[in-house]
Amino acid sequence: MTASVLPAGMAHAQCHACSLVMTIPEEARESRLGCSRCGTVVHRRKPNSLSRTMALLLAAVICYVPANVYPIMAITSFGKVQSDTIFSGVIYLFVHGMWPLALIVFVASIIVPTMKLIGLTALVISIRRRSQWRPQERARLYRTIETVGRWSMVDVYVVTILVALVHLGSIASVEAQTGAFFFGAVVVLTLLAAQSFDPRLIWDSIEDNDE
Numbered sequence: 001m002t003a004s005v006l007p008a009g010m011a012h013a014q015c016h017a018c019s020l021v022m023t024i025p026e027e028a029r030e031s032r033l034g035c036s037r038c039g040t041v042v043h044r045r046k047p048n049s050l051s052r053t054m055a056l057l058l059a060a061v062i063c064y065v066p067a068n069v070y071p072i073m074a075i076t077s078f079g080k081v082q083s084d085t086i087f088s089g090v091i092y093l094f095v096h097g098m099w100p101l102a103l104i105v106f107v108a109s110i111i112v113p114t115m116k117l118i119g120l121t122a123l124v125i126s127i128r129r130r131s132q133w134r135p136q137e138r139a140r141l142y143r144t145i146e147t148v149g150r151w152s153m154v155d156v157y158v159v160t161i162l163v164a165l166v167h168l169g170s171i172a173s174v175e176a177q178t179g180a181f182f183f184g185a186v187v188v189l190t191l192l193a194a195q196s197f198d199p200r201l202i203w204d205s206i207e208d209n210d211e
Helices: 049-069 086-095 099-128 135-165 178-196 201-210
Strands: 011-014 021-024 073-077 080-084 172-176
Touching: 049 086, 049 099, 049 178, 080 086, 086 099, 099 135, 099 178, 099 201, 135 178, 135 201
Parallel strands: none
Antiparallel strands: 011 021, 073 080, 073 172
16 A cells, blocks of 8 residues: 655556556656556545545544434333433443443444544644654554454444344334434444545655655
8 A cells, every 4th residue: 555756766556446556657647547457547646535534534523423412222121111322331231240341332332433533633634734743653543543443333233133133022122223323324434534545645745855
């Protein structure tokens, strides 16, 4: 996923479709170059990366509030209905002695999405400001966000499985609530934001300054 400018006036770029690394001549850098293996248009940097990332992050932030305010699922047990938000569900699990599960849900459903939003926003701002502060650490932060982000789906998986398996009418049943929709939207939007972000932009300001 890296691109380096060579002293001989050559550059490398990776095809986003087949991952082929191509050498781009100096005279072809401003033109549309097709991948020699699959024909996809190759870009040295993802087009409009920061704009797309910020738009997706803004949408995720908007969905994040109702995802935590509205109930994520409603459990019916012997005619009694209980609705839980993500946070109240964590408290319920902890109070009933299931603290390992409560910890997993807390980290995957509250800590991870929050840190993804904060981390990606910080990366975008640092690039907008052409910051040269610790590029390696910022690149590691991005790889960490991209790797752990998918674990935010734990809550969505749990709700989906319970809704599919528990169908006993007034005796026992589980129904997904509004919060589950918004939480799923937050997870998908942050995943797309991470994919839209081009970490190679972290190094551009440093290379430009060296020149």
